[in-house]
Amino acid sequence: MAVVRDLRVLLRFRDFRRLLAVRLLSQAADGVYQVALATHVVFSPEKQTSPAAIASAMAVLLLPYSLVGPFAGVLLDRWPRRQVFLYGNLLRATLACATALLILGEVTDALFYASALCVTAVNRFVLAGLSAALPRVVDSERLVVANSLSPTAGTLAATAGGGLAFVVRLAGPDSDALVVLVGAALYLCSALVTLRFPRDLLGPRPDALQPQLGAALTSTARGLVDGIRHLAAPERRPAARALGAMTLMRFCYGAQLVMVLMLCRYAWSSRETDGLALLALAVGFSGAGFFAAAVLTPKAAERFGSGGWIAVCAGTAAVLVPALGLPFAPVPTLIAAFVLGLVTQGAKIATDTAIQSTVDDAFRGRIFSVYDVLFNVAFVGAAAVAALMLPPDGRSVLLVLSIALLYAAIAIAMHRSAPQ
Secondary structure, three states, rough: HHHHHHHHHHHHOOOHHHHHHHHHHHHHHHHHHHHHHHHHHHHHOOOOHHHHHHHHHHHHHHOHHHHHHHHHHHHOOOOOOHHHHHHHHHHHHHHHHHHHHHHHHOOOHHHHHHHHHHHHHHHHHHHHHHHHHHHHOOOOOHHHHHHHHHHHHHHHHHHHHHHHHHHHHHOOOOOHHHHHHHHHHHHHHHHHHHOOOOOOOOOOHHOOOOOOHHHHHHOHHHHHHHHHHHHOOOOHHHHHHHHHHHHHHHHHHHHHHHHHHHHHHHHHOOOOHHHHHHHHHHHHHHHHHHHHHHHHHHHHHHHHHHHHHHHHHHHHHHHHHHHHHHOOOOHHHHHHHHHHHHHHHHHHHHHHHHHHHOOOHHHHHHHHHHHHHHHHHHHHHHHHHHHHHOOOOOOOOOHHHHHHHHHHHHHHHHHHHHOO
């Protein structure tokens, strides 16, 4: 199997193995923590969840990164990435323990969201740094394969972490704090693995560092303008187009996630545990789609090009989303979760590769941070739109058809811009 062979080749690189371990542990912890938050907000028996409540929670947790993200990028291009991974994961482990205490103390939602906000804020630095550091541990010939396997393996780890969280959560109605502590332990393990890297191995280059923090912060605006100008150069326009398409696909994914949450909570089950089990199945099917994307994308991107493969992914979703989503039944929706996992992750792999292949190392941190900010804004925007369109049980024909039309528009635009 080609994916197994490619993985064996990459695992010969010692530093790639270490960076992959950091990613797997960190993103598994993310999966555990995110499911803990979702179940506490959506599936707590005492809460009457609505699409508007879900959208509000997403806005509280994600919108502030529209401000944090640009600073993360500029600082990532000045701080040793190894130190970002080490201290970032240690900080998240500590903050996750604080979140567990807040859950046990039954504090107000505002304080709970503030704690969760701090944990996920650090995540912006870690995820952007992992993508920016990848070209430092593999050679250019294997970068596409590494982009297929490493981020996808991280997504699968997050899915597995989410599955672990579901199992722990189903053990009892008051187990949310225990789930969060499991995530804290995984964050700590990721920090310990980071210690095996030499301090400067993961970049950026020492001559690109600006050691004074004050000077780095004051140059944020100039650095972002330079980064966007760097991305807008003619030779990097394919990467810019891919980034725009991926942002819109993230919007589609977010809207459908809110719909599935409401279907699991109210339309398909009357008990909390049944709704959680259905949501866990949907997450599992989506994870299988991520794995399929890792297998298919290297050959598909080689055949169609990065932009062409994104067009294929979006076109596939445009056809299958209404076909599988309009029945509003569990089985077709689970199949749709697999398809969406495949096309979303396939497009993401192609976008990551396009950016890494064309953006200079000194700019990668800020570009991936902008990438991350666009993801968050698109996700929150999708939740807000879904809140306006979804009825209480989650069944909305208009939302499904609107998403399908947006996928179709992405496919047409990317096909027209792809080299013939």
